[in-house]
Amino acid sequence: MSKIFDFNVHAVSLQHNLHSIHFSETEVTPESVLATLDSYKPSLASATSINLMILNDYFFMTNGIQEFLKSLYNVCPNLASITATTPISKALAFCYLDSLKQFGVKGIKFHCYTQKISEALFTDVVAIAKRASEMGFYICIDTSYGTTKLFDFDNLKLAARICDYVKNVPIILLHSGGVRLREVLVLADYCPNIYLETSFSLNYLAGSPWEDFFAFMYKKVGSERIIFASDFPYVSIEDATSMLEIVMNKAGFSKLEKENVYYNNATRIVNLLK
Template structure:
């Protein structure tokens, strides 16, 4: 808790060991030509230490994986969440090519503690408009089960079109009762942030990477919003009830980002919504 405000970091990647973290981060950074230094490695101990240091009360794990191992990765994420005593909140991931019936997996994951879904269409290599995902999205819509979708580039790299705004919007329109969180403030494109917030009541935006306080990202990452006054203006226009705090650790820095946003000229209620209120409502915490 910071300034009497509960803090939930709603966008963090976690890994099972130092070795696994090193391999995945090195591979991801090479593929996406990431130029800045990672502020950590995303192991459970690393995440928990950051939380203690920064006053972060809970962390939402947004892990994803290729189709052959996504189920096993989900099971590990769910166990890590269960073992954390409520500090780590698990989201699960899907892929249209994963084995089994997707809705059956979903029910089992929910029973095991899943609080939402994370999809990274560009990195996982699939189109969210794939008809094989229809029943999954329909079920999530009926249950108001949130889906967090990576939107836009990764460190200015774009391997395919699957995380483009144009690919994701048809899903938003098709399932108006489905809570959709667009990661990275819809790729940090101001006009699109304002467009989706006004046109689609089921859309939320997370602050990760774009509203950053991490110096290395601010110096090199193109979509980052550097002017505090402009950011406050955008938040006021979108509405604080549509924005969720997230860091994208171990790429972004939860402590730097928290400190920057906490110092914005927003009132106490707006900060409560951004730092925890919206996440608690969406993830039913």
């Protein structure tokens, strides 16, 4: 592979270490993001471009964000785009979207676990997604599946609901649904603006029967709607690409199809499909 666009990189504030599962992504500050990305430089050097995930719903309300962004691109020269969560309050979110647009953020993200998005909030979330799509943002939905709240916050039900109302921008299902990849397949098959992102799930399920199903699903959906990502630092770029190579070889992807997955698709999306 000649170029890699890692679509899912987190600037995580670690309280202890990566294996303690004690993170504070919803509380990251501009200072912590800059410091963490600076420490990541050697690990991210193999990526041509990266998309940074910000999970603090109020991050871009911080004073001095303009100065932060200037420093950010110096600290992380391969940064190509930023995706950010928004407040779930519709009134707050509509104002926040204006700020995100002003600061050059390309996409928004909904994360049911961290944002505690129950079905009672779906109406507001759909309204936020519709407004974001009208403003030209792509939409990411975290579709990992786990924790004791896996039945309280149903991310795929939310994704299906948003897909009923948002047709004009890419909807990116992060982690390809994890162990719910069968439901993701039928949803993506029905909705042509859905893209599947490869982070974490492939490595988590390596060696399981799901490995072959990932290959089947990616082949059926097609290489132009699959996006490489690592979920760094939870999974390294090297481990993510190694596992994805196994799955794409099982799918029979050509060199060009692999280039779509590793680089071309993400580049088109962050440039809003131009």
